[in-house]
Amino acid sequence: MTPPQEDLLPATRRALLHRIAVAQSEGRTPSLVAAVVRGGRAVWHGARTSVDGHGPDEQVQYRIGSITKTFTAVLVLRLRDEGALDLGDPLEKHLPGTGAGEATIRELLAHTGGLAAESPAPWWERTPGSLRPELSDVLGERPLLHPAGRRFHYSNPGYTLLGALVEKLRAAPWEDVLRREVLEPLGLARTGGRPQAPHAGGWAVHPWADVMMPEPLEDLGRMAPAGQLWSTTGDLARFAAFLARGDERVLSAESLQEMRTPAAPAEPADLADGAAYGLGLQIQHRDGRLLVGHSGSLPGFLANLVISVADDVAAVVLANCTSGPLLSSVGADLVRIVAEAEPRLPEPWRPLREADAAPLELAGQWYWGTNGFGLRLTADGLLSLGPLSGVGRRSRFRANGDGTWTGLEGYFAGEILRAVRRADGSVSHLDVGSFVFTRTPYDETADVPGGVDPDGWRGIG
Template sequence: MLPTTELALLRRLAGEQADSRAPSLIAAVVRGDEVLWTGARGRVDGERPTPDTQYRIGSITKTFVAVLVMRLRDEGRLDLNDPLDKHLPGTNLGHLTIAQLLAHTGGLTSESPGAWWERAEGGDWAALQNSLTDGVLRHRAGARFHYSNVGYGVLGELVARLRGMSWFEALRAEVLLPLGLTRTTPQPQAPHALGWAVHPYADVLLNEPTPDSGAMAPAGQLWSTVNDLARWTRLLAGDTGEVLHPDTVAEMREPAHVDDADAWTSGYGLGLQAFRDSGRRLSGHGGSMPGFLASVVADPRTTTGALALTNSTSGVPVMVLAFDLLKLVDEYEPALPAEWLPMDGADPDLLALTGPWFWGPVPYALHLLPDGWLNLRPTSGAGRASRFRPEADGTWTGLDGYYAGETLRVSRNPDGTPNHLDLATFIFARSPYDPAAPIPGGVDDQGWRGGR
């Protein structure tokens, strides 16, 4: 990056490390498939931390578990609307759906009963299951967002049951090795940082414990590095490396619930936090365990992401730092739009679908996208717009916006020319209220006329 950009980023990092009294702090910025910048302050074992130094990443672990669950969904092994009992019977929360557990909307208690799980040695699944008795449900399922670490302990066991191996063995085989994340592990491996609590009124440190969380490990056990998390940030932005389809990651990013409904700035999707910051839609996750704080955040629109890791229990706003690093990069070196290139070719039948279509009197335009996809949007720029993916039966399925999941069908004249579009009972004709199209309710036989 330009020296001025690197200086601005380092200044922000250095100021945060000094002001927050972080024993060590390391951060990075990525864009596309490149790590644009890394910076570090403080010491680990007397040396500056490097992009290969491990830190505990806390709840960023949940994003890895969510990817495993979505892989099972994409394989047809489960449906997100399935009740937990269908795949993991015998709990007191079997009526909750897998989607509700992923999105923290099941009303499940936030922490596992007993000793504070983040600082206590964890038991096995049987112990966790037996502890989830009366009172484990705090809210009506689906009523609100209520963050639940327990829910991800349950999802980890769900993965283990369906894969026939531990959740981490599945993660290593299906995700970590294919992406080259060789330094993401359930236990620390040198070089790694020690976790510290910083005294509130003196510049002294207290070492924090890092026990094995047992059945609660899927909620926050993993350790990782800047190098590995840079690749993970790319996945969150859409560069999935065939671990997931990019559409599945986009689905995970969509908020299922928001924290502040009036003008939301933060919410939660399927295992991913969603943010709105300075006009950008961002996705990622924060992490916190005794002695450690972590953040990853990505802007899918520009493929720019940022991450930060520190070995301090509290007081270091790593998510705010990641947001600020993104802002600095956007200000100093904004991402250029992708270069426009023409298609290799287009099916004449698809080209014939393009152009103006009218829902009643409202003009829309249908655009042809690569691979036979379609984009239908109002010509005014405001209103219901969606992209559509072609299906084997000659229909298209909506991917986003109002028509997500709905079916688009093309009705043709005897000569094969398109007559109208049928989209979830909405009829789009080539002219406003075209009497040749099956407009619901019919068209006044007097046609368009002046006066009242």
């Protein structure tokens, strides 16, 4: 009997537990908790701890560091979707006088605004936010280190500016806006800017001795939108499901897809690692799959949230140590274990309810020059263009309602596909962004750019 989709097999659960047990032991962390999400809901929670007889559950809070940035990015995308701003707007248009106003909102989201990585000394993560009461205190005398838009340079102050932007346009504190617009609609009751019992304490573990020391738990003040939040594996599991699927009460699936799309030029080292950055989300190719999410760290805590949208699997890992297990590897391994042990079942094939004659007429084999392509009409009403050889440019196209279609991805993203007809109404060829696709290679009856040799095809003779 096939188990229900939401249940993991015992062997899979054992493999997940083994992975976090190794991470907690070898990483020498006081505790480590994890969750796996499949099909939009948490299907596994696990914990390992150094305290006998006590295992933190999915309701125990840990500090999540820079995963906070993803929450801030969601708030900014909400403002964009409402028409309150455009991602191409310079910050100066909405938040004047910062000294970093030439950077666009998109560049700040993608860490390409040219801002410094950190605020001026003292180290903001271990000192009270009251030392930096104004934006000028966060940015310092030289907020821009690089030309805006030229390179990826991770910036915590950049997300402070985005939090201030949210506050300006909403006329309310960043955390109040977050709670009202994201946390409450998604049911994230155990996520917030202040720890609420039960919560883990943050610890530094000595690198050369098995002893520990507590880390300070500071309120980050102005830097809160970059790393303040506390959360649980239970809440972050729900947040991961939202990031993969969307929720119209908060943000559409289309806008989340935009967040998951690379928006920053990768540095050479990032290219070697297969890493990129979207809008508030880290992107990585690992073990042959595309992973999106975010990592986080503050003194005393490590965090990781990772999603494989294609596998419909996500993982959350939290630990209460300053340094220790590489949680990005642990999270990726949890996703891999489930995806490989219990591959996602494809949705049943279903035919179209109604077949429109116009796109149906276009389905079949086409040639761009001598390269063969197939054009399919799929059950979701899209046209799917792909090479017959399996190698080459491919894209899906959405109908525009006027007899044309717009490319959704790849080389033809945003390009227009239209059928060019002869005087008798029959289809001569397809025009896709000026590329001519004909029913036969270099069809002499079609308007092939450069024309077709009148002597046609011939041997070498």
